[in-house]
Structures are given as structure tokens and as C-alpha cells.
Amino acid sequence: MSGTHIVLHDTHGLIEEQLPLDRAPYEVLVTAVLASKDPDLEPRDYEQIALQLTGHARAIAAHVRHHSNALPKNDGRSALAEIVLREAAARLSVPLQGTARCAQNRARLVRALYTQLDRLTAVLPTAL
Template structure:
């Protein structure tokens, strides 16, 4: 018996229907960054963490992309978001199979969330300004 549900998103963008699960992502990032040597986790755990963090990075990057698009093209916050998104896009094309790569993916997620927080603050400021 399956205990999971598949959600179909018509436009193919998971972030459009599901916001990032920040608590889960933070927990995974902290766990992966706490591993100091490859023997701290089994090879299959490292590989599984790589898959989880890759999926998380894609969802957060998509959310950052959507929020950045709401800002004017000449806004510096949008420029910085586009820079981190370029870095994310480049990073996400590479495999994530060893501890060093998985920890790099965890750091990427932290950077994406930092940018997302700044974009959210910019959006809030813009909507509350007179």
C-alpha cells in the first residue's frame, strides 16, 4: 500500500504549487555540514543526501527566480539574485555524489535562502511604501 501522493502541476514548476519546505531543508543542510569526513555517513546516505539537496536547491532556485522577476530590471537586488541563480544553475548541472559535492550543495541552498529572504524583504518594503 502506498502512503504517498503524487501531485501533478500543470505548468511543470513544482515551486508554483508547493513552497519550499524550509525546515526540512535546514535540517538536511545542518546534518550534511556536520559530517566532517566521508566515514561519518555511509556512501548510500551521502548519495541520498545529494539527491535530496539537489531537489531542494532546484525548488528554492525556482522560487528565487520567480521573486526576482517581480523586481525592476535595474534593481541591484535582482542583479544579485540573478548572479546566485547563475551559480546555482551551473552547480546543479554537475553530479553530487561525494561528501565534498554534497556539502557544496548544502552551502548553495543556504545562499539561495539568504537571497530569498532579501527578496522577500524587498517585496515587503515595496508593498508597504507610500
């Protein structure tokens, strides 16, 4: 249909958690953003970097929540995941700015969320 569109509002993040994460390019971006002490970029460039990292952080958070919810309630990893997710929500609620600091904060958040996701998806050794 021409001239029409459907707006999808996924309040529970069900679509995001089912999409595969394209991790490699974001890890390169995170490394580049954190390695630069004070790159000479325009504010709009920092805003774009922070925006990209924000979107990816939200996608990772959806995966963290999905894996956390699949764990038994007495699994300590789910409690830690909840703490990380609350911190991520607080950090994502801060408005974007066109600064290196903002982009670096979003990069650190992406790194922390991937660390948590890796913990949740790691196979635990079986008890003897």
C-alpha cells in the first residue's frame, strides 16, 4: 500500500530480544571511542556515535533481560543482571549530548551489558 504505514510499539522488548546482535562492529566502535583521549569531532558526530551506542545498548539489555528471566530465581546471575539492568536504565535515561564524554559513557555501558550477557550465557560447570 502506498502512503500508509504501521507504527509498531513493542513496550516489552519482545522483538528486540529475538533479533540477533551484530556484536563485532559495536565492539570495534566501543574500542575506538574508549581509546581516543580527546578526538577532534564535531558535536553532531558525537551525538551520532552516542545514538548508535544507545540503540545497541537497548538491544543488549533486552537480551540480558530475556536470559535473566530464563534462569532459576535462586541463581545469583539473575540478581546481578537486575542490578546491571537498573543501572543501564538510569544511564540510558540521561539525555544525549554532543560530547566525547557522553559517547564514552554509552560505550562503557555497551561493554558492561555485553559482560553481563556473557555471564548469563556462559555454561556453568556441573557440581560434583
